[in-house]
Amino acid sequence: MDFLDGQVTVSHWLTLGFGAFLGWVLLTVFNKPSVKRFHVRPPAAADPKWTGPVLEKPSLQDPSDPSNIICYDPATGYHLGNIRAPTPAQVQLAYERTKEAQVQWAKTSFEQRRAVLRSLLAFVLENQETICRVGCRDTGKTMIDASLGEVITTCAKLRWTIDHGENVLADDYRDPGLMMMYKHAKIVYQPMGVVAALVSWNYPFHNALGPVISALMSGNGIIVKCSEYVAWSSQYYLEIVRACLAAHGHDPELVQFISGFADVGEAIVRSGVNHITFIGSPGVGKLVQRNAAEYLVPCLLELGGKDCAVLLKDADLKQAIPVLMRGVFQNCGQNCIGIERIVVAAEIYDQVVAEMQKRIGTLRQGSILADGEGVDCGAMTMGNQFEKLEGLVQEAVSRGARLLHGGKRYHHPKYPTGQYFEPTLLVDVTPDMAIANNETFAPIMVIMKHTGPEDAVRVVNACPYGLGSSVFSADKALAEKICLQLKAGMANVNDFAVNYLCQSLPFGGVGISGYGRFAGPEGLRGLCVPKALTTDRIPGVKTPIPPILDYPIKSGGKGYGFVQDLVTLIYNPEMVAKVKAGLGLAKASM
Structure with a gap:
């Protein structure tokens, strides 16, 4: 060379x-590595050309038959069909089937588990368009929003788990300390058994598959309570997982997807599951926690957010504004880590407001499957939130906020029964307004003002939520410093939500955003029993009980003196004390 x-x-x-x-x-x-190919027939309504009967008044539940879930496309009002929610007895039976399948699954090697996940990843990559279409039909989102939120996130979780899952769950050797230096000390991560995930509807594919990926890698079976709002798409997504398991010769009953109302969730909690992951609102999360406490079932609660984005006066607006537009309007604002508060420096406040007003005024709404091109924002999956959203906007305006665009339900001329809310721009919002403290889960951009870094931290931390956060500044050191002062479980410098694409990082919040973490090593290990285990390190060397301490004790005083000298010899840093203690032990052993 x-x-x-x-x-x-x-x-x-x-x-x-x-x-x-x-x-x-x-x-x-x-x-x-080779993968197993398998096929799952998509539902007919996944075809963009499909049309169904239009429901005049779309409703999730039939008052005359409360256990019947009415499935429909929220963008068009097309009726997709009805699905009957299971009875408590059927939920219990599903648990028993999963429990039986998990016994064999727990005996599989990490390579066997990886093989299943590799085949699942291959299927997602080859069928991502169908997966997105099914999600769009059931939630009203756009194909771009589905690809970003359903496919990319799921692929990221699969890839990280395949590459790193075994290392995370391998036996973890620890320092035994000087007293136990002749021992091996380690943690063995054993599967809990059957775990449950009660997940939200905003990303039906990813929210259901994410917990399944972690459960399978950690050797568990799983019951996923899919939201009643996405019961239709969840059936197809379950078929994918089960077909993958079957292709590898494993029992498909290892994974259950169950859709239903509150009583179904309660039945899952009571069924005998060993762990619960809940994704939803703080109010429902408290109910889940209360029910789980009766059975001493550990819970992980992700209860949404009111995520902030702080713009300092030196922020690169050319980069920040497109990121914030995506952060607010991705999936029509229906994101737990969507940007719901933009806190802008006074020096650039008017410039940011003007640019956002220009952009938001051009956003187009509709059904991506029926309309094809020309749709920026899809529908709202839940059709019973419009009065609440309009009330929050009106309350803010009554207290001095300025409504520059939207603020109300949108009556689509082509889809009169579609569920749409106008892209909204609300500025001059202050921390004491209701909309600054309540998660909207909607296409509503809220802009607030700060007078400097300290004031920005004050404004952000006035909110009870604390899931994700972002800080935009040319001074990366200052931005990171502010991130560490924000009451949030996650933070990003000059970006939003990318921490979730870094699947090595734990996901979760503080405050009323919940507790516990999924994703990353913490999430994977959280589905295991961390069993502490010691073994003999040196052949022939085992723990002896000195005669002076053997039962029956001959002399309590001498025995105590022996232990006292032992503690001093091992832990006292003073050499004189160690020598004196060593002589005492030698004398007592004679």
Whole structure:
């Protein structure tokens, strides 16, 4: 190799780089693990050309038959069909089937579990358009929102779990300490058994698949309580998981998807599950926690957010504004880590407001499946929130906020029974207004003002929610400093929500956003019993009980003195004390 003044030439760097890349390609091609191919027939309504009978007054539940879930497309009002919610007895039976299947699944190797996840990833990549269409039909979202929220996130979780799951769950050896230096001390992560996930409707594919991925890798069976709002799409998504398990020769009953109302969730909690992950509102989360406490079932609660984005006066607006538009209007604002409060420096406040007003006024609404191109914002999945949203906007306006766009339900001329809320811009909002403290889960941009970093922290921390957060500034050190002062479980500098695409990071919040973490090593280990285990390290060396401490004790005083000297010898840092204690032990052992 040639060197010029001690430096490798550029040509050599290029040669080395190309060689490394070629080696990576060859390893990838020739050492690529095989996957099992399987097929799942998509529902007919996934076809964009499909139309169904239009419900005049779409409603999730039939008052004459409360156990019947009425499934419909919230963007068009098309009736998708009805699904009967299970009885408590049927929920219990589903648990028993999963419990039986989990006994065998717990015996599988990490490689067998990875193989299932690899095949699942391959299916998602090959069928992502159908997966997105099914989600769009059931929730009213756009294909872009579905791809970003359903496919990319699921692929990221699958990839990280496949690559790192075994290392995270491998036996974890710990320092036994000087007293126990002759022992191995380790933690063995054992599956809990059957875990449950009660998940929200905003991303029906990812919210259901995410807990399944972690449960399977950790050796558990799982019952997913899918929201009644997405019961139709959840059936197709369950078929995918079960077909994958069957293709690998495993019992499909290992995974259950159950849709129903509150009584179904309560039945799952009572069924015998060993852990509960709940994603939803603080009010419902408290009920889940209360019910779980009766059975001493541990809970992880992710209870939504009122995420903030702080813009300092030196923020790069060319970069920040598109990010914030996506942060607010992705999935029509129906995101737990969507941006719901933009806290802007006074120096750039008017500029930001003017740009947002111009952009929001051009947003188009409709059904991406029926209309094709020309849709920025889809429908609202829940059709019973419009009065609440309008009330929050009106309360803010009555107290001095300015409504620059939207603020009310949108009556679509083509889909009169569609569920739409106008993209909304509300500015001059203050921390004491209701809309600054209540999660809207809607396409509502709220802009607030701050007079400097300290004031920005004050404004943000006045809210009881604390899930995610963002700080935009040219001064990265200052932005990170502010991030660490915000009451939130997650933070991003010059970005929003990307912490979730970094699946090595735990996901969760503080305050009324809940507690516990999923994703990352913390989430995977959280589905296991961390069993502490010690074994003998040195052959022939075992823990002896000195005669002076053997029962029956011959002399309590001498025995206590022996233990006292032992503690001093091991833990006292003073050498004189150690020597004195050692002599005492030697004398007592004679």
